[in-house]
Amino acid sequence: MSLLKEPDFGTPAKEGAATISLEVDGLPVSVPEGTSVMRAAALAGVDIPKLCATDRLDAFGSCRLCLVEIDGRRGTPASCTTPAADGMVVRTQTPKVAKLRENVMELYISDHPLDCLTCGANGDCELQDMAGAVGLRQVRYGYEGENHFDAIKDQSNPYFDFDPSKCIVCSRCVRACDEIQGTFALTIEGRGFASKVSPGAGESFMDSECVSCGACVQACPTATLQERSVIELGMPSRSVITTCAYCGVGCSFKAELRGDELVRMVPHKDGGANEGHSCVKGRFAFGYATHPDRVLRPMVREKITDPWREVEWEEAIGTVARRMLEIRRLHGAGAIGAITSSRCTNEEVYVVQKMVRAAFGSNNVDTCARVCHSPTGYGLKQTFGESAGTQDFRSVAQADVIMVIGANPTDGHPVFASRMKQRIRQGARLIVIDPRRIDLVRSPHITADHHLQLNPGTNVAVVNAIAHVVVTEGLVDESFIAARCEGFDEWAEFISREENSPEAVQQLTGVPAAEVRAAARLYAQASNGAIYYGLGVTEHSQGSTMVMGMANLAMACGNIGRDGVGVNPLRGQNNVQGSCDMGSFPHELSGYRHVSDDAVRQVFENLWGTTLLPEPGLRIPNMFDAALEGTFRGLFVHGEDIAQSDPNVGHVTAALSAMELVVVQDLFINETAKFAHVFLPGASFLEKDGTFTNAERRINRVRAVMKPKSGRHEWDIVCQVATAMGYPMHYDHPRQIMDEIATVTPTFAGVSFERLEQAGSIQWPCDADAPDGTPIMHVESFTRGKGRFVPTPFVPTEERSTRRFPLILTTGRILSQYNVGAQTRRTANIAWHQEDLLEIHPHDAEDRGITDGDEVTLASRVGQTKLRAKISDRMPTGVVYTTFHYPVTGANVVTTENSDWATNCPEYKVTAVQVALARPAVRDRTAHAQDGVLAVELVD
Ligand code: SF4
Ligand code: SF4
Ligand code: SF4
Numbered sequence: 001m002s003l004l005k006e007p008d009f010g011t012p013a014k015e016g017a018a019t020i021s022l023e024v025d026g027l028p029v030s031v032p033e034g035t036s037v038m039r040a041a042a043l044a045g046v047d048i049p050k051l052c053a054t055d056r057l058d059a060f061g062s063c064r065l066c067l068v069e070i071d072g073r074r075g076t077p078a079s080c081t082t083p084a085a086d087g088m089v090v091r092t093q094t095p096k097v098a099k100l101r102e103n104v105m106e107l108y109i110s111d112h113p114l115d116c117l118t119c120g121a122n123g124d125c126e127l128q129d130m131a132g133a134v135g136l137r138q139v140r141y142g143y144e145g146e147n148h149f150d151a152i153k154d155q156s157n158p159y160f161d162f163d164p165s166k167c168i169v170c171s172r173c174v175r176a177c178d179e180i181q182g183t184f185a186l187t188i189e190g191r192g193f194a195s196k197v198s199p200g201a202g203e204s205f206m207d208s209e210c211v212s213c214g215a216c217v218q219a220c221p222t223a224t225l226q227e228r229s230v231i232e233l234g235m236p237s238r239s240v241i242t243t244c245a246y247c248g249v250g251c252s253f254k255a256e257l258r259g260d261e262l263v264r265m266v267p268h269k270d271g272g273a274n275e276g277h278s279c280v281k282g283r284f285a286f287g288y289a290t291h292p293d294r295v296l297r298p299m300v301r302e303k304i305t306d307p308w309r310e311v312e313w314e315e316a317i318g319t320v321a322r323r324m325l326e327i328r329r330l331h332g333a334g335a336i337g338a339i340t341s342s343r344c345t346n347e348e349v350y351v352v353q354k355m356v357r358a359a360f361g362s363n364n365v366d367t368c369a370r371v372c373h374s375p376t377g378y379g380l381k382q383t384f385g386e387s388a389g390t391q392d393f394r395s396v397a398q399a400d401v402i403m404v405i406g407a408n409p410t411d412g413h414p415v416f417a418s419r420m421k422q423r424i425r426q427g428a429r430l431i432v433i434d435p436r437r438i439d440l441v442r443s444p445h446i447t448a449d450h451h452l453q454l455n456p457g458t459n460v461a462v463v464n465a466i467a468h469v470v471v472t473e474g475l476v477d478e479s480f481i482a483a484r485c486e487g488f489d490e491w492a493e494f495i496s497r498e499e500n501s502p503e504a505v506q507q508l509t510g511v512p513a514a515e516v517r518a519a520a521r522l523y524a525q526a527s528n529g530a531i532y533y534g535l536g537v538t539e540h541s542q543g544s545t546m547v548m549g550m551a552n553l554a555m556a557c558g559n560i561g562r563d564g565v566g567v568n569p570l571r572g573q574n575n576v577q578g579s580c581d582m583g584s585f586p587h588e589l590s591g592y593r594h595v596s597d598d599a600v601r602q603v604f605e606n607l608w609g610t611t612l613l614p615e616p617g618l619r620i621p622n623m624f625d626a627a628l629e630g631t632f633r634g635l636f637v638h639g640e641d642i643a644q645s646d647p648n649v650g651h652v653t654a655a656l657s658a659m660e661l662v663v664v665q666d667l668f669i670n671e672t673a674k675f676a677h678v679f680l681p682g683a684s685f686l687e688k689d690g691t692f693t694n695a696e697r698r699i700n701r702v703r704a705v706m707k708p709k710s711g712r713h714e715w716d717i718v719c720q721v722a723t724a725m726g727y728p729m730h731y732d733h734p735r736q737i738m739d740e741i742a743t744v745t746p747t748f749a750g751v752s753f754e755r756l757e758q759a760g761s762i763q764w765p766c767d768a769d770a771p772d773g774t775p776i777m778h779v780e781s782f783t784r785g786k787g788r789f790v791p792t793p794f795v796p797t798e799e800r801s802t803r804r805f806p807l808i809l810t811t812g813r814i815l816s817q818y819n820v821g822a823q824t825r826r827t828a829n830i831a832w833h834q835e836d837l838l839e840i841h842p843h844d845a846e847d848r849g850i851t852d853g854d855e856v857t858l859a860s861r862v863g864q865t866k867l868r869a870k871i872s873d874r875m876p877t878g879v880v881y882t883t884f885h886y887p888v889t890g891a892n893v894v895t896t897e898n899s900d901w902a903t904n905c906p907e908y909k910v911t912a913v914q915v916a917l918a919r920p921a922v923r924d925r926t927a928h929a930q931d932g933v934l935a936v937e938l939v940d
């Protein structure tokens with residue numbers, strides 16, 4: 001449980017400056033220089049009335065409620081905008097300021113509807129509180145004068161209402177949108193009495209630039225901007241701190257409840273990753289957890305063509321165990337395995353991989369990181385020695401040059417994007433490397449210094465060209481390299497070759513050499529240069545090479561081991577870092593230790609009382625191939641929709657159809673469940689206890705706000721399957737699982753639920769050397785000792801545009817939807833995105849006679865699908881883009897089986913395609929199994 005109302009100190013904290021001492025109402029207080037009188041008073045325990053001030057926003061000084069008297073100074077300054085000074089004596093409760101405040105409140109209240117008792121904000125309204133705080137007893141001006149009582153409500157947003165009749169024009173919403181979110185969607189229109197808050201140019205919220213992050217709603221001191229759920233359900237009465245289950249930013253929230261009903265999610269001010277901010281998904285899109293589509297009873301069926309039969313848990317668990325054992329008896333342990341979920345908790349993932357290794361008797365366990373960030377794990381391990389990003393998110397506030405490669409943070413990692421944009425508005429320079437003109441390239445008050453709009457598939461050539469400039473122009477950090485790295489000479493010889501120069505590759509990459517040179521100089525000469533990257537780096541045939549290329553570049557410029565620098569993957573799913581950490585890969589036990597290491601295996605064998613195989617098991621694509629060959633027959637899929645998310649869906653569904661037993665544990669009947677023989681209902685994040693690990697290696701607590709709707713915990717179901725297979729697994733609580741993880745995983749040695757309760761969150765490694773965790777990695781030396789330069793020759797992908805398939809398709813996601821859409825499609829977020837669209841450059845569209853909104857076919861050498869076109873000059877010519885949030889689109893029907901050479905991560909970002917206006921002949925849809933996935937047919 002946590003406080004419903006967190007303390008608000010009125011103005012932001014100041015850090016690092018000298019300390020000054022003053023006296024407020026006779027109480028002594030010492031604060032950092034630059035602190036406001038209001039904050040100093042709050043720290044001394046004195047609350048000064050305020051309306052326009054809040055500690056999330058810079059002081060504004062408009063409401064005049066916070067007036068104080070200061071000895072030796074004339075007048076009554078506003079305490080929020082007045083800096084505290086050494087020796088200052090402040091009086092906050094004199095008759096003079098009391099009278100002034102009462103007058104101010106009188107004016108506000110005379111133009112405010114007096115419906116407090118029926119207002120949705122009753123009990124959580126700062127105007128109401130302040131009226132009490134200033135002792136308002138009468139409104140001498142009456143209520144009859146000119147007022148705003150009839151102002152029209154804007155209810156266009158599905159999650160919050162805007163009722164201007166209650167607005168006090170404090171501007172907190174406008175400033176929240178500007179300063180915190182960085183969208184600049186709101187303005188104050190008009191002057192004096194006529195001034196009012198306006199989204200865009202007098203538009204509704206839905207028609208404006210608003211991205212529905214909710215920062216303005218949270219900042220509003222009245223009921224003007226208010227969550228619809230609060231209006232409908234009433235004010236919450238208690239809260240539980242937990243972690244968002246969408247993306248890898250890992251925002252902390254206070255889940256606020258009324259009784260047992262979740263009313264709203266409020267971003268937690270003390271959340272290490274988000275510090276009180278959120279995006280539309282985390283704050284508002286939680287309704288899927290109680291959606292009627294949830295499957296709450298276990299189900300089994302003999303064949304996938306049979307109807308499902310609801311059964312008791314014991315029968316479902318017994319069926320899984322019996323059929324897995326039967327396959328193992330007939331075909332060996334190599335014929336069974338599991339896929340862990342990057343959406344589930346560390347504790348759940350750990351027990352699934354333990355079940356596979358100890359109860360199934362194979363190493364056939366893999367995770368969806370295979371299809372996203374496995375090259376990150378490989379590339380950073382090879383170069384730095386640790387399979388994780390180097391920084392915490394806060395670090396970006398110290399960056400002078402930010403390089404964003406193959407990532408679209410404003411859509412994919414919005415809360416981190418807001419932090420990044422804050423830093424850029426303060427003056428940090430920006431380099432974007434992406435085929436698309438993503439929002440960051442040009443958005444309010446932000447313009448990228450360089451946008452290297454490369455051809456898809458040429459990342460490595462571009463990063464090599466940047467490094468070539470750094471080395472050949474003498475921009476390397478020689479002392480860093482000499483002290484901290486190895487392999488530089490060999491790498492420098494390679495990278496200096498003419499074939500890697502910007503001029504040599506510009507034809508291939510499409511990026512003018514002069515732009516590459518300028519970007520390289522900017523990054524290399526920055527005091528602090530930071531690289532942030534996403535799936536546009538990893539999901540390529542050279543994904544691992546590119547990760548190593550970026551690591552080489554960062555080391556060459558000495559940009560590792562302190563605030564403001566580093567190489568940072570922006571992780572996709574909420575717990576993809578954690579699922580990798582927990583030993584989900586077929587070749588690695590927890591903490592990224594190879595299964596062939598006898599000493600490591602011994603640790604697990606001793607604790608688990610069993611023998612483990614020293615050879616790696618099957619990766620996901622190998623499982624599919626083996627299934628089609630008949631050697632892999634039983635698969636346990638934990639919270640993952642591989643039939644929608646994995647490439648070449650036709651191949652995946654053929655493999656699933658070939659298996660004797662597919663077990664799906666999930667919230668909904670997803671595409672994969674259509675091929676399942678046993679369905680085990682899962683629990684939503686609101687029903688779970690455990691931990692998620694975000695992209696900063698931050699281990700955050702997930703706390704249950706309600707009981708599992710299916711009646712069972714996922715970790716317990718997995719333990720029961722293992723036990724029924726003859727390998728007893730039992731825990732009373734997830735904290736015991738974490739204790740076991742800490743016992744066998746050196747980087748988690750100091751982690752426990754108790755430590756997390758005290759610290760709030762911890763960034764691994766957390767051990768005896770770093771008992772409080774490690775925000776910044778590789779500070780004194782790299783995890784592997786010396787950072788290793790690895791030559792990264794560019795090898796073009798085999799996927800090429802041809803006359804038949806002349807365009808390149810690249811895929812991604814958008815802000816309001818998440819991954820395969822199973823959650824967000826079951827929320828009001830569909831208001832923003834009802835279907836996947838194909839973005840295409842106007843010239844490519846015109847060549848094909850396509851206009852905006854036309855239905856088009858999208859065909860590759862492996863399949864075809866149909867969707868609507870969106871003409872967009874964000875795209876370069878020759879490249880088209882779509883999302884994969886809707887099963888009916890089946891974007892992955894067309895993506896190929898090409899993959900990263902080191903990790904098999906699919907090459908989602910490069911598929912040669914043709915786009916044409918949909919013709920009747922290709923409009924037929926043949927549904928697989930039940931509905932949703934399109935038939936896979938080659939088109940001529
Ligand atoms: S909408 Fe709320 S935050 Fe914005 S100006 Fe009005 S009262 Fe202030
Ligand atoms: S919801 Fe967010 S983006 Fe929209 S107006 Fe409010 S602060 Fe701005
Ligand atoms: S940024 Fe990611 S973690 Fe944060 S609220 Fe949005 S979806 Fe959730």
Ligand code: FES
Nearest residue numbers: 061063064066080
């Ligand atoms: S709180 Fe200081 S002027 Fe409004």
